[in-house]
Amino acid sequence: MRFSLFNLVRQGLRGHADWPEQWRKAEPARSYDVVIVGGGGHGLATAYYLARRHGIRRVAVLDKGPIGLGNTGRNTTICRSNYLRPESIALYDHALRLWETLSAELDFNVMFSPRGVLMLAHTRHEVEVLERHVHADRLAGVDNVWLSPREAKAVCPPLELRSLRFPVLGAALQRRGGTARHDAVAWGYARAASALGVDICEGCEVGGIRVEAGRLVGLETSKGPIATETAALVAAGHSSVLAAMAGLALPITSHPLQALVSEPLKPCFPCVAMSGTIHAYVSQSDKGELVIGAGTDRYPSYGQKGSPPVIEDALEAVCELFPIFRRVRMLRQWAGIVDVTPDRSPVIGESPIRGLWLNCGWGTGGFKATPGSGHLFAWSIAHGRPHPIVAPFGLERFAAGRPIDEAAAAAVEH
Amino acid sequence: MLLIPCPFCGPREEVEMVCGGEAGAPRPTDPRALDDAAWTAWLYGRVNRKGPQNEVWWHRAGCGRWFLLARDTRDDRVLGSWPIGAAPPAGLGLGEGGG
Numbered sequence: 001m002r003f004s005l006f007n008l009v010r011q012g013l014r015g016h017a018d019w020p021e022q023w024r025k026a027e028p029a030r031s032y033d034v035v036i037v038g039g040g041g042h043g044l045a046t047a048y049y050l051a052r053r054h055g056i057r058r059v060a061v062l063d064k065g066p067i068g069l070g071n072t073g074r075n076t077t078i079c080r081s082n083y084l085r086p087e088s089i090a091l092y093d094h095a096l097r098l099w100e101t102l103s104a105e106l107d108f109n110v111m112f113s114p115r116g117v118l119m120l121a122h123t124r125h126e127v128e129v130l131e132r133h134v135h136a137d138r139l140a141g142v143d144n145v146w147l148s149p150r151e152a153k154a155v156c157p158p159l160e161l162r163s164l165r166f167p168v169l170g171a172a173l174q175r176r177g178g179t180a181r182h183d184a185v186a187w188g189y190a191r192a193a194s195a196l197g198v199d200i201c202e203g204c205e206v207g208g209i210r211v212e213a214g215r216l217v218g219l220e221t222s223k224g225p226i227a228t229e230t231a232a233l234v235a236a237g238h239s240s241v242l243a244a245m246a247g248l249a250l251p252i253t254s255h256p257l258q259a260l261v262s263e264p265l266k267p268c269f270p271c272v273a274m275s276g277t278i279h280a281y282v283s284q285s286d287k288g289e290l291v292i293g294a295g296t297d298r299y300p301s302y303g304q305k306g307s308p309p310v311i312e313d314a315l316e317a318v319c320e321l322f323p324i325f326r327r328v329r330m331l332r333q334w335a336g337i338v339d340v341t342p343d344r345s346p347v348i349g350e351s352p353i354r355g356l357w358l359n360c361g362w363g364t365g366g367f368k369a370t371p372g373s374g375h376l377f378a379w380s381i382a383h384g385r386p387h388p389i390v391a392p393f394g395l396e397r398f399a400a401g402r403p404i405d406e407a408a409a410a411a412v413e414h
Numbered sequence: 415m416l417l418i419p420c421p422f423c424g425p426r427e428e429v430e431m432v433c434g435g436e437a438g439a440p441r442p443t444d445p446r447a448l449d450d451a452a453w454t455a456w457l458y459g460r461v462n463r464k465g466p467q468n469e470v471w472w473h474r475a476g477c478g479r480w481f482l483l484a485r486d487t488r489d490d491r492v493l494g495s496w497p498i499g500a501a502p503p504a505g506l507g508l509g510e511g512g513g
Contacts (some may be wrong), residue, residue, distance in 0.1 A: 240462035251460035253435070254487075299416075299433040301466045302487050307430050308415055342458060399454040 003107055022187060023194035028201045031227040032060045034232055034381060035219060037206050037242060039063030040072040041182070042359055042366065043234035044189035044200075045374020046381070048106075051196035053375075054382035058354050061190075061199045066188030066207035071236045072088060072303070074336035075367040076259050076281060076293035078272050079118040081094060082137050082144045087392040088345060088406050094389055095372025096176060102371055108188030110180045111286060116271040117177030118147075118156055120321070122166045126277060129407070130172045136257030137174070147171045156271050163320040166278060170315035179272060179283050179291075185370055209246040209356065215373045216246075216355035230381060232357040236291075237302065237337025239360035246353055250360065251342055251398055254294040256335035257364050258306040262328045264288030269322075273407075279310075282325075290328065296338065296364065306335035338363050343403035348377060349394035357381055358395060420473045421481050430475040434455040436461055437482055461512045466486060468506075470498070 001007055001022055011019055034050060036043040039061045050056040079099050083093035103109050121127040130146070138142035149161045152171035161168045181302070190200055201223065208220030209231070218227040233242045237254040265288050273283035279295030294314035297306050311333060321327045340363040341347060347361040359377050362369060372389075379387040386394060397403060416428040442448055442456055461467070464487055472482045484493035484506040494503045 024479035071419045128439055238464070240460065241464050244461075249455065249461060253460050253462055254464075299428070299469075299485075299490075300435070300462065300467075300487055303490050307428060307490075309427075323418060399450050 003109075022191040026060070026194075026197065026199035028060055028062065028204055028221060028223050028226055030225075032199075033058040033228070033230065035059070035226055035228045036061045037219070038234035038236070039067035039186075039190075039200065040070050040234065040236060041068070041185045041200065041370035042236075042362070042373045042377070043232070043369055044068075044186055046232060046234060046377045047198045047357065048189045048193040048196070049375045049378035050382060051193055051198050053377060056382060057197040059193075060226070061193070061200045061215060062204045062206060062219075062249070063202050064222075066202050067102045067190055069198060071336040071338065071366060072182055072186045072370075074259065074292050074334055075182055076283065077115075077179045077182045077367060078117065078177070078281065078283065078293075079112065079180055079284075080134060080174050080272075081142055081165065082117065082119070082172065082174040082177065084133050084136050084407050085404050086136075086140055086403050090389050091136060091372060091376075091393070092369055093142050094376065095139075095369045098371035098375060099180060099188075101175075102180075102185075102188070103218075106188040106192045106200075108184060108191055110184045112178065112180040112189050114176050114178035115283075117174045118122075118152060118271050119172045119272045120168055120273065120275045120279050121170045121172075122168065122275065124169070127169050130170070134172050142171055142174075145176045145178050147173050156273055158269060158322045158324050159273065160321055160323050163213055164276070166317060166320050168321075177272065179285075181286075182367060189374070198269070206242060209242070211246055211353055211356075214354055216353055228347040229270075229355045230239060230357070231355065231359060232359060232377065232381060234359045234377075236360065236362065236366060237339050239339050239358070243351070243358070246289060246351070246356055248351055248353070250358070250395075252339045252347075252349065252361055253300050254302055255299070255338050255340055256301050256303065256306040257296045257331065257338045258294040258310050258335045260292050260294070260311060260330050260333040261285070262290040262292070262325070262330050264402075265290065265328065267299050268324070273321070275317060275321065278313065279302050280314040280317040282318060282322065289331070290325065296340070296362060297335070302337055304335050304337060306333075338366075340364070342398070344406040345404040346373075346393055347395050348373070348390040349380065349396075351395065416492065418471060418488060420476060421495050421497050422477045422479055422481075423473060424477055425474065430472045430473060431450040432472040434480065435464075437470045447448060457489065466493060471495075486513055
């Protein structure tokens with residue numbers, strides 16, 4: 001059932017009792033043309049674009065639990081494309097352009113809100129680094145402007161410019177950047193993919209990958225074997241665990257990335273503010289909660305909790321930069337397990353095993369890329385070769401000595 | 415806050431420490447004898463184990479020494495630590511390749 005004013009009024013008169021389920025609860029069939037392992041935003045988007053743009057509809061999305069409860073439900077919902085390297089700018093701006101029309105495309109409100117992303121500089125070195133980002137982005141045709149401290153304050157009035165620890169010397173602003181509702185992205189893609197015939201199989205855990213003569217032939221799952229010649233591993237922090245089933249060792253280390261939300265406040269924070277020095281970023285959700293991102297824990301872990309020193313660092317900085325928040329209470333804290341690569345850039349492409357595709361290594365910045373990742377990955381799978389925008393991101397770049405050393409990824413050491 | 419048992423100093427807070435990653439992958443003695451695939455596998459390949467693994471840690475803000483630590487990456491439980499070169503405590507010698 002489409003979301004429309006007519007249907008909203010009609011369902012309202014019936015007490016909202018007749019809304020159908022948003023996606024079918026499917027059980028896996030014995031074979032598929034493409035199986036996506038991982039029911040987060042990237043996996044669901046890939047399935048949607050395979051069905052919608054490429055007519056490949058015998059597609060399954062498998063998730064060991066319910067969809068959207070991994071990093072898709074654990075990020076800080078920021079969308080931006082103000083990266084440094086030309087390859088990354090092209091990739092993330094492709095995603096940002098899809099964000100701008102995504103609600104209409106999916107007939108599902110993903111609440112994309114381009115409220116501006118402000119990146120603060122606290123040292124002379126950071127001023128130079130961020131100015132370089134601004135120039136790199138503008139040369140690539142992507143909006144990013146340099147602001148004086150006073151101009152930054154005009155964009156973000158709660159900002160304290162003269163903190164002793166973290167004085168604001170300037171800021172880069174990408175006005176097209178902003179936030180989107182993370183759960184709605186998973187639900188919207190699942191709903192749209194399911195309507196096109198994609199099977200979304202929740203509670204179906206992959207336990208083995210069958211390879212014969214260097215080619216993928218199928219998957220072993222908790223709901224029985226599935227025969228397929230094409231599968232895509234889109235499992236973020238658990239990518240190494242899955243790849244090991246096929247004998248692959250990926251250049252990935254899994255770290256917790258922590259975030260927390262405050263009690264709801266009246267609207268008081270108009271943009272997204274980020275600080276690379278102190279690994280803290282803040283926005284305000286439509287419910288009024290402050291959504292605060294911290295850094296990654298320094299040790300590898302699969303435990304979705306993290307350790308207090310990291311959030312203490314982030315909150316100290318938030319209180320310095322935004323003194324109005326000093327007495328706000330925090331409600332919830334959690335961590336997502338992010339898949340960090342040596343060059344902070346994702347791995348997208350076919351693995352050395354024919355038919356087994358990888359889309360991982362997004363690290364701390366996967367959410368913003370969700371529509372672009374799915375769109376370009378689906379194109380690549382459908383054509384059997386990487387889309388030109390993702391071609392530089394293949395696994396082979398490490399052996400070739402062509403890493404994409406991306407300094408604009410958030411919350412990681414460089 | 416993790417309490418990391420330095421084998422030289424005793425249990426210390428994690429903020430004194432630096433995790434150096436998976437243990438058990440020594441630098442090849444003659445890198446020039448390796449082909450690109452073998453060199454790339456050593457340089458970039460990670461087990462990234464979900465479960466007990468052996469790691470190297472550096473007590474940066476303490477004695478400044480490196481040591482081995484066994485830790486379960488599912489729940490961050492520390493299983494034991496020992497000096498590099500010493501025999502691991504009973505049950506923690508989890509084998510080659512990072513345990």
